[in-house]
Amino acid sequence: MKVAIWFLVGVWVGSGDSAALDMADAQHLAAGRAIYHEGRLPSGRPLTATRGEGSRLVGAAAACVQCHQRSGMGLAEGANVIPPITGPALFGARLPDGYAPRRAPGMDFRDYPFRTRAPYNESTLAQAIRNGHSNDGRRFSILMPRYTLDDAAMKALAVYLRSLSPQRSPGVDERVVHFATVITPRVEPGDREAMIGVLNACFAEHALDQTKGPSGNAESGDRQFWKLHVWTLVGPPQSWHRQLADYHARQPVFAMISGLGGEAWSPVEAFCERAELPCLFPNVQPAADAGAGRYSFYFSRGLWLEAAVFARQLAARDSTLLRSGRVVQLVGRSDRAQRAAEMLTRALADSGVPVETWRLDNDQDRLSGLAANDALVLWLTPTELAGLMQRVPLPPRTESVLVSGILSGMQAAPLNPAWRKVAVLAYGFDAPARWDQRMQRYLRPWLKKYGLARADERLQGNTLAACNLLSEGMLRLRGNYLRDYLVEWVENYPETMGLASAPQAYPRFSLGPGQRFSSKGIYMVRFADADGQRIEPLQDALIVP
């Protein structure tokens, strides 16, 4: 028995598989990871390097991750290409995407040197990293720093690079990439149907592209079929993490796409972060602390963006909103309203603008006592607002009345004509006329093509935009199915992603490294007439806090 086990272990260790790391390798791996990600040497001292023009880089600023990214797949910024430095890219005979440059007879084709050089070995790699030239003798551009690394550190780094992203992330089979969309309890059945309808059609469209076969261009690497799994959650939010983990254990997925939920999305985000699973643009109200991780992306911060923009505008003091008085916020019963009011209070704390928080239930009768130079902010749901209209049919004579659009239902906010005349609404969506044009162009023909009825077009448009963004990102992976690489595509290439996001309801798509909300500002609007739902901007520009 003992002999058999030793035999097995021997085979296992000897196989050279990266899973078979011995103790020394595990130590190298940890030390190499610290160099790559943090710029920390095995001795505990900071990593140092010089740039071509002589400047010095120290510690985290010198860390490889700054340029070559977490996945190790690098980046392309205009003409500057930061090459992949994963194990397969450096030591493999071919690049991981099976790239083969096209050559026309008689043409002198100069490819990027990292695509044509021979595989590195540990010694040529060390020279490259220390002296800044590749194994065919070509000097690297000044973008690639020259590193001071002793042999132990170099060994650790090489072990780490060898381990970097050699395989696919979970959720990818030989032929199929699996995705999930999550639906929390108590969503409207119509919304569920609308979202799933769009996702199914988008996935079918992708499959259709597949059956046309590879386009002949070796670089279009996304040749897998996609499969959508609908993960429906039940019961209280505390139990969702467990349910998601069970779903994921049964069928791992490469990413989560879109999704439908109410306000309690945090457990889903927590799961995405723990599972290192990209979760792209769900139809939800993000929690107040959402987006702090790496893997969860949203279209908008929603209510919290409204609070930040209100604070910015009120603190400015030069606007028509508040010149000299105080801010009084009337806060409804919902947790979200109270949270938003706290945020506004905090954001104004250092501005010198006095803020008072009044409770709807206790204080609504005090509104008539507000001074003409005060500003009133309403954090109320439609039901609460309708109740207030009954009780206080005429607005106070304040300088301004700011209304949370997200809580009150945007243009449909149940305001009396007299209130409507003075109200300024936070409007996080794109201007109605422009939005309608985009729906006309990018959503409605698409729905028609797939026989889908028009439902909540914001929901349908956002879902389609999320799915388009996924398609665009997946295509760019060129067959390198790494979750981190997908995240890097989404956050680093807003211009590539911009068109894909065209059917979304928000003003514009922009993201950058570390950013997790694509929509950065809101409009302040007022009602064009006292009884209609038509709105016009108070000022034309998007206000970014």
Ligand code: HEC
């Ligand atoms: C400031 C950005 C930056 C940082 C930081 C950086 N690199 Fe690079 N690296 C580059 C660029 C740009 C190139 C391509 C140079 C060229 O081909 O002219 C490159 C090329 C390389 C190559 C050659 C790849 C090939 O296929 O020939 C290796 C290996 C490499 N880097 C390793 C590292 C390691 C290891 C670190 C961290 C210790 C690191 N780089 C940090 C920008 C960077």
